[in-house]
Amino acid sequence: MLKQWSRSARTLLACSIGFVAAANNHAHAETVPTAQATTTGQAVTDTEVTVGQLHSATGTMAISETGSIQAERLAIDQINASGGILGRQIKIIQEDGASDWPTFAEKAKKLLVSDKVAAVFGCWTSASRKAVLPVFEKENGLLYYPTFYEGLEQSKNVFYTGQEATQQILAGLDWVAKEKKAKTFFLIGSDYIWPRTSNKIARKHIENVLKGTVVGEEYYPLGHTQFGSLINKIKLKKPDVVYAIVVGGSNVSFYKQLKAAGVTSDKQTLLTISVTEDELLGIGGENMVGFYAAMKYFQSLDNENNKKFVKAFKAKYGPKSVIGDVTQAAYLGPWLWRAAVEKAKSFDVDKVVAASPDIELKTAPEGYVKVHKNHHLWSKLRIGQVLADGQFKVLYESGLIEPNPFPKGYQ
Amino acid sequence: MTSVSDLFSVLVMQGFNGLSSFSVLLLMALGLAIIFGQMGVINMAHGEFLTIGAYTTYLLSEVSQRWAPWLQKSYFVFAVLVSFGLAAGIGLLVEHVMVRHLYRRPLDTLLATWGLSLIMQQGFRSIFGAKEVSAVLPDWLMGSFKPTQSIDIPINGVFVMGLTLLLTSAVFFMLLRTRWGVWVRATTQNRVMAGAAGINTRKVDRSAFALGCGLAGIAGAAFTTIGSTGPTSGSLYIVDTFLVVVFGGAESLLGTIASAFGIAQTQATSEFFLTGSTAKVLTLTSVILILMLRPQGLFTIRVRR
Numbered sequence: 001m002l003k004q005w006s007r008s009a010r011t012l013l014a015c016s017i018g019f020v021a022a023a024n025n026h027a028h029a030e031t032v033p034t035a036q037a038t039t040t041g042q043a044v045t046d047t048e049v050t051v052g053q054l055h056s057a058t059g060t061m062a063i064s065e066t067g068s069i070q071a072e073r074l075a076i077d078q079i080n081a082s083g084g085i086l087g088r089q090i091k092i093i094q095e096d097g098a099s100d101w102p103t104f105a106e107k108a109k110k111l112l113v114s115d116k117v118a119a120v121f122g123c124w125t126s127a128s129r130k131a132v133l134p135v136f137e138k139e140n141g142l143l144y145y146p147t148f149y150e151g152l153e154q155s156k157n158v159f160y161t162g163q164e165a166t167q168q169i170l171a172g173l174d175w176v177a178k179e180k181k182a183k184t185f186f187l188i189g190s191d192y193i194w195p196r197t198s199n200k201i202a203r204k205h206i207e208n209v210l211k212g213t214v215v216g217e218e219y220y221p222l223g224h225t226q227f228g229s230l231i232n233k234i235k236l237k238k239p240d241v242v243y244a245i246v247v248g249g250s251n252v253s254f255y256k257q258l259k260a261a262g263v264t265s266d267k268q269t270l271l272t273i274s275v276t277e278d279e280l281l282g283i284g285g286e287n288m289v290g291f292y293a294a295m296k297y298f299q300s301l302d303n304e305n306n307k308k309f310v311k312a313f314k315a316k317y318g319p320k321s322v323i324g325d326v327t328q329a330a331y332l333g334p335w336l337w338r339a340a341v342e343k344a345k346s347f348d349v350d351k352v353v354a355a356s357p358d359i360e361l362k363t364a365p366e367g368y369v370k371v372h373k374n375h376h377l378w379s380k381l382r383i384g385q386v387l388a389d390g391q392f393k394v395l396y397e398s399g400l401i402e403p404n405p406f407p408k409g410y411q
Numbered sequence: 412m413t414s415v416s417d418l419f420s421v422l423v424m425q426g427f428n429g430l431s432s433f434s435v436l437l438l439m440a441l442g443l444a445i446i447f448g449q450m451g452v453i454n455m456a457h458g459e460f461l462t463i464g465a466y467t468t469y470l471l472s473e474v475s476q477r478w479a480p481w482l483q484k485s486y487f488v489f490a491v492l493v494s495f496g497l498a499a500g501i502g503l504l505v506e507h508v509m510v511r512h513l514y515r516r517p518l519d520t521l522l523a524t525w526g527l528s529l530i531m532q533q534g535f536r537s538i539f540g541a542k543e544v545s546a547v548l549p550d551w552l553m554g555s556f557k558p559t560q561s562i563d564i565p566i567n568g569v570f571v572m573g574l575t576l577l578l579t580s581a582v583f584f585m586l587l588r589t590r591w592g593v594w595v596r597a598t599t600q601n602r603v604m605a606g607a608a609g610i611n612t613r614k615v616d617r618s619a620f621a622l623g624c625g626l627a628g629i630a631g632a633a634f635t636t637i638g639s640t641g642p643t644s645g646s647l648y649i650v651d652t653f654l655v656v657v658f659g660g661a662e663s664l665l666g667t668i669a670s671a672f673g674i675a676q677t678q679a680t681s682e683f684f685l686t687g688s689t690a691k692v693l694t695l696t697s698v699i700l701i702l703m704l705r706p707q708g709l710f711t712i713r714v715r716r
Binding site: 223232 | 690
């Protein structure tokens with residue numbers, strides 16, 4: 001009796017929330033009966049919808065994934081505060097992938113099969129994404145993936161909210177070739193799929209489009225800590241630009257040793273696509289001053305959306321917290337999902353996927369994004385210059401770039 | 412494009428680079444050479460004692476920035492000393508609580524200390540956060556020394572080299588010229604006999620383990636000048652550390668030095684002429700080949716067992 005009463009009270013509450021939100025927030029919070037909102041047995045009630053969050057909160061990757069966890073939570077809190085999604089509050093089940101790829105696959109299966117979540121926000125490395133991909137395709141789940149990555153992938157069940165390789169690489173190289181009159185390039189990377197694929201694209205672009213030369217291309221094992229020999233090679237080859245895709249703990253060693261060897265921005269142009277504000281915490285801005293990074297987002301972007309976002313993020317996670325490119329991309333995930341669900345008026349994966357192309361997000365901190373039918377986002381590229389306090393000064397902004405995960409002539 | 416004098420400069424810098432890698436390898440292996448080499452304890456948590464040193468440096472850097480700006484130029488020296496004390500203290504505790512129960516079971520020690528390393532990593536993550544941090548290093552450490560226009564000698568490299576020289580000499584002196592050294596060597600060679608001769612082997616074990624951990628702490632502090640400070644930073648060094656000690660011949664300090672030198676030179680030179688990943692393959696392959704021919708490592712002490 002009591003139970004029944006409380007359920008109807010909850011429905012009433014949900015209706016009133018829905019009503020208030022609808023009044024405030026025009027169309028997107030109208031209530032859709034649960035039987036219509038999901039036909040595939042997802043964890044949706046009249047008042048609640050359950051989503052999953054799948055990142056590494058422990059292990060080596062926790063360094064990078066913490067920002068994404070925080071940003072997704074912030075977005076979901078904000079969505080809940082503004083009336084939720086189809087009149088329902090979002091409940092999160094967080095799972096820990098523990099920096100271990102089989103664990104990611106196992107937890108993905110748990111989220112989709114036992115918890116029946118309507119969407120998952122998660123993964124960071126390409127390796128973890130590749131591990132969960134078959135699970136999402138088999139169980140027809142929905143994944144929002146935040147990291148910039150090497151491209152060469154497109155799945156019905158995944159939306160990629162970070163940039164694929166060509167978006168991040170081509171415009172950046174064009175900029176440095178024009179601004180610095182660069183003709184010779186030295187490509188450096190950590191030895192795994194993302195840096196190798198990215199440098200392959202970079203090399204094709206340098207040789208075929210910019211008519212420049214690649215004077216060196218080198219890879220170092222993940223976790224490598226001694227870069228003395230490499231630095232001497234850079235000094236010997238004297239490239240116009242060092243193009244660096246070093247990641248993880250190696251990143252810090254690389255930049256500290258560059259500085260100590262006298263390779264600083266007054267003598268050498270360096271462009272990287274693997275250093276965000278998050279990495280600068282570890283490297284120390286003073287050790288990288290004047291070098292350039294090509295990203296779609298910097299914390300210092302000067303627009304109203306971003307100011308609001310940075311303020312909310314710092315209010316929730318402390319004034320010293322920083323926001324890197326991937327953190328912002330992770331923040332887009334829940335908002336893009338909400339927009340698609342409310343357009344489809346359903347949580348069903350097939351309907352959400354069908355509704356997604358051409359969805360726009362004018363409130364994105366990076367300015368404006370639009371979903372492409374290939375499940376990646378139209379986005380801009382910016383060039384930021386490292387400042388001593390660990391922030392970037394934005395020097396250049398491209399137009400909207402079409403995502404092209406399978407670039408012809410670059411493979 | 413490249414003149415002869417440039418080539419010469421790079422040659423000089425490459426020579427320095429080899430020596431610099433050598434001192435880094437030796438510095439990180441020194442503590443383990445005592446713990447594993449002399450005591451026979453496979454300490455998988457050695458890397459985490461490096462991390463203790465790194466975080467200590469970070470903390471002192473924060474403290475000096477906030478409360479004692481006049482210390483900013485010299486805090487690093489204190490950081491090295493405090494790192495030693497802290498890492499040695501925690502080492503003492505670990506020895507007392509865990510390692511001493513496992514002296515006769517080397518493989519169990521391996522598992523137990525590996526568990527300890529995971530616990531410590533998660534501990535760092537809970538205390539300092541998962542993201543990497545960066546100590547603000549004094550300017551005098553991060554510049555380069557320029558004997559000519561085109562030669563840059565990194566000062567942090569010189570610093571690590573000096574520290575390594577100092578500590579290695581100190582360890583040699585302690586092992587070969589002090590009473591404590593005699594006790595350690597006696598215990599290593601024949602524990603029962605040493606005990607019978609009146610040496611308190613428990614005390615020797617304890618102090619040697621603590622010293623080894625303290626040296627790791629110093630290495631960790633020194634490595635903030637050339638590497639990262641994060642929960643798993645220490646584990647970046649652990650494989651190389653064991654490699655150096657095992658390759659050198661576990662019981663010989665001289666072997667550790669020779670092996671650090673050999674590995675560093677092979678790695679640095681092949682990195683220069685080949686690429687990073689290939690150089691690693693080459694180095695590891697030669698180490699494996701030599702260990703197949705000489706399983707006891709480069710140097711051994713001949714004792715009757």
